[in-house]
Amino acid sequence: MLAIISSSLIGIRLLMNDNTDETLDSVEIRDYQGQKLSSMNDFRENSIQGPQYIDEENYRLVITGLVNRNMSYTYEDVITEHNIYQKAVTLYCVEGWDVTILWEGVLVRDLAYKAGVDPKANTVIFYAHDGYSTSLPLDYIVENNIMIAYRMNGVILPPERGFPFQLVAESKWGYKWIKWITRIELTDNTNYRGFWESRGYSNDGGLEESFLEEP
Amino acid sequence: MEENSLRIIKKTISWLLLVVTAVYIMTGFGITEYRIVEPLTSGLLSKALSFRVHLNLEIPFMILLLLHIFFGSIDRIYCRLTGRKRREDGRSPSQ
Numbered sequence: 001m002l003a004i005i006s007s008s009l010i011g012i013r014l015l016m017n018d019n020t021d022e023t024l025d026s027v028e029i030r031d032y033q034g035q036k037l038s039s040m041n042d043f044r045e046n047s048i049q050g051p052q053y054i055d056e057e058n059y060r061l062v063i064t065g066l067v068n069r070n071m072s073y074t075y076e077d078v079i080t081e082h083n084i085y086q087k088a089v090t091l092y093c094v095e096g097w098d099v100t101i102l103w104e105g106v107l108v109r110d111l112a113y114k115a116g117v118d119p120k121a122n123t124v125i126f127y128a129h130d131g132y133s134t135s136l137p138l139d140y141i142v143e144n145n146i147m148i149a150y151r152m153n154g155v156i157l158p159p160e161r162g163f164p165f166q167l168v169a170e171s172k173w174g175y176k177w178i179k180w181i182t183r184i185e186l187t188d189n190t191n192y193r194g195f196w197e198s199r200g201y202s203n204d205g206g207l208e209e210s211f212l213e214e215p
Numbered sequence: 216m217e218e219n220s221l222r223i224i225k226k227t228i229s230w231l232l233l234v235v236t237a238v239y240i241m242t243g244f245g246i247t248e249y250r251i252v253e254p255l256t257s258g259l260l261s262k263a264l265s266f267r268v269h270l271n272l273e274i275p276f277m278i279l280l281l282l283h284i285f286f287g288s289i290d291r292i293y294c295r296l297t298g299r300k301r302r303e304d305g306r307s308p309s310q
Contacts, residue, residue, distance in 0.1 A: 048250075094266070095246060200263030212266060 029102055029154040032088045037153055038099035049130040051160040052180040059164055065185035068116025075164045082106040085147055093174035094211045103168045105149035109142045120188045127183040134178050134194035144170055148181055176205040225286045232279040239276055242269035
């Protein structure tokens with residue numbers, strides 16, 4: 001009797017299968033051009049409010065401040081309307097660990113230029129969904145082709161790693177690599193201090209110097 | 216007198232090492248578990264302060280640890296040479 005019921009259930013399931021293409025889970029890349037990559041799981045979770053779970057449908061990336069027109073992009077817009085770049089970059093955390101990841105994303109410069117940058121703008125402030133923020137000089141962003149990544153090691157950023165976008169602040173300490181970016185503001189306020197910067201961390205955040213501000 | 220001074224130095228180093236170790240561990244937690252430590256200390260031990268203290272304690276901790284090992288060894292050698300028995304609490308049997 002049980003065998004009849006279970007075989008009928010399998011039959012129903014097979015009938016309901018409409019044979020549409022399904023996306024298979026991505027597999028993490030661990031080697032890029034001969035360079036060994038770290039795993040996505042090698043990160044230590046040290047965000048200020050724990051992982052943020054952002055709904056892709058309602059998500060908007062806003063570009064504001066000293067721009068000719070404020071822009072609001074959907075997740076899809078950011079990825080489809082801009083050139084995609086990839087680069088293997090190492091994140092160095094102030095806590096002592098580091099990870100080398102193949103990042104894939106769009107240039108902040110492209111997003112800013114599309115909005116029309118006011119000549120007075122010299123600083124870019126990034127805001128995150130959890131209330132975190134950080135700032136970087138506009139020149140640094142432009143000259144170093146700094147990107148906001150949506151993929152790491154070939155896999156879409158999981159919520160724990162900053163979905164939808166994480167800043168790849170090359171040659172800066174990990175606290176500049178803001179996750180869950182929701183707003184990018186261009187400003188002429190060079191004194192803006194982000195979350196950790198207002199708590200004693202260096203505003204420059206360069207790897208070549210101490211992350212702690214001189215007292 | 217010599218034995219007495221050695222004992223005082225040993226004791227001072229031991230207590231200092233204990234304090235430094237405790238602070239070292241606490242600030243270590245203040246760095247990695249700041250979301251717990253900061254509210255527990257009413258914001259007194261922030262992550263940045265923990266870093267500052269922790270990094271500045273590295274050398275004193277190492278020095279005190281080495282001194283602790285050194286004086287411990289001296290005491291052991293002294294006891295072996297004089298035939299005196301070491302007490303578990305570090306005091307000489309004559310006390």
